[in-house]
Amino acid sequence: MLKIQDLSFFVPDDGAQKEILKNISLTVPEGKLIVITGPNGGGKSTLAKLIAGIEKPTDGKIFFQGEDITDLGVTERARMGIGFAFQQPVRFKGLKVIDLIRLAAGKKLNVVDACAFLSAVGLCAREYIDREVNSSLSGGELKRIEIATVLARNSLLTVFDEPEAGIDLWSFTNLIEVFQRQREEIKNRSIIIISHQERILNIADEIVVLDSGSVRTTGSRDEVLPELIGTASAVQACRGTWKGEDC
């Protein structure tokens, strides 16, 4: 589905070029859940942004469904079927939750259908559907709404950039359930999750370890995960219990 070939990304740094990613090559097959992990500053989020078209690579190619998308912008890639969930979701004054979900779905969903996406991320749909996506929402609420919009988008390939960042434990447990459901339903779709949470690594088909801008290891969960346990690439979250929202 997605093929990354010799991808590099440099940024100017005090007159020189700083290498953020160096000659990354990866293949994401159809119907797989891939988790990209690694220490902080290893280039994981940059890679996610390069896939979505938010950043442009210095060198290398990206192919999606066999087509070279290296020079395509964010909109074109989204229309081809690449979805992206932000690590730090964006706030909008005036835009309501239902507006974002409808824009994501690309059609005028009725309220019941739109609410289903909120319920899927553990939010009481009735309370949130007409709320503005503004600073009145907490980080955790915003994150769940972000994931609801990505679910509504139903892309062929969805990239989640550190979905656990900034959310409370309660939401985190729910988030794992969302990914597990996605995992069961993906079939011909694929998911890439940038994360170093052990519980997310546990549901991966394949794990890629990025370190200092290069692929250090790649392989199936059973091959890679044992090496990572206890390192910064596989952090344990305290376990909370999500019992569903009462509304």
Add this chain to the structure above:
Amino acid sequence: MDLGKVQQMLLKEIADLDAPPKGAYNIRSNSESVARQSTENVNIIPKENASGIDIFIKPDTKGESVHIPVVISESGIKETVYNDFYIGENADVEIVAGCGIDNCGQHDSQHDGVHRFFVGKNARVRYVEKHYGSGRGEGKRILNPVTEVYMEEDSYAEMEMVQIKGVDDTTRTTTADLKAGAKLVVRERLMTHEVQRAFSVYTVNLNGDSSAADIVSRGVARDNSFQKLDLKIVGNAACKGHTECDSIIMDNGKILAVPALEANDVDASLVHEAAIGKIAGEQLIKLMTLGLSESEAEEQIINGFLS
């Protein structure tokens, strides 16, 4: 009601009307009242010595609406109209005003509506005013609304004042005097484009204990347009006041926000917030990841901001 196509379009744009509304109304087209209806509780009477109407709403009137839209389709009309609203004690009503000007001619068209609201004790009123301009003539579309609000004890007024688009020049002047326990909520939305200019000036006097005002003005200045927002709250008692100017600038748009708070009582609590900036890049990118083009994303953000 016999209106031409352009007037009908304007009426739809400013008051969402396809036909005469339910309840009381006065529809003014090209400087004449073309349709008027009073009801048992709402009496609309033309002024004798000036252009305009007096609207008397009986005490205890609940759930009724009054529509008083103005449309102008002839180039060169210049008028000042005085409308006074007397809202009886304990009433709870909605008033829908607004003015649409279509100017395809060489001469400026101008409507200055002077609205005075006398809101009775414990009465509630929701006021909606939309301004809109269209037409490709060189003549300007000018609207200078003056709104004066006099609020008795424990009354409540909510005012939604919107300039949608197409108004070349506007000076909006709003003043309010609030007695004890009265509350005023204003939501203003201003969109200017091309070389339009908009000035919006508020002076709200909180004169009684426990009176409160919440004034929020959101603006978008595109192209080479200019907006100046002057929001002043004067606290003369143990009151609460909040004003907020929140603006987006695009292209070569310019916005000047001039907040002013004056506290003349030690128990007055007054807050002002102001923010001006362009559309955040990350907002555009988020919507683009949902498949919108950059210009579609921009429109969505602005429509949401001004909704």
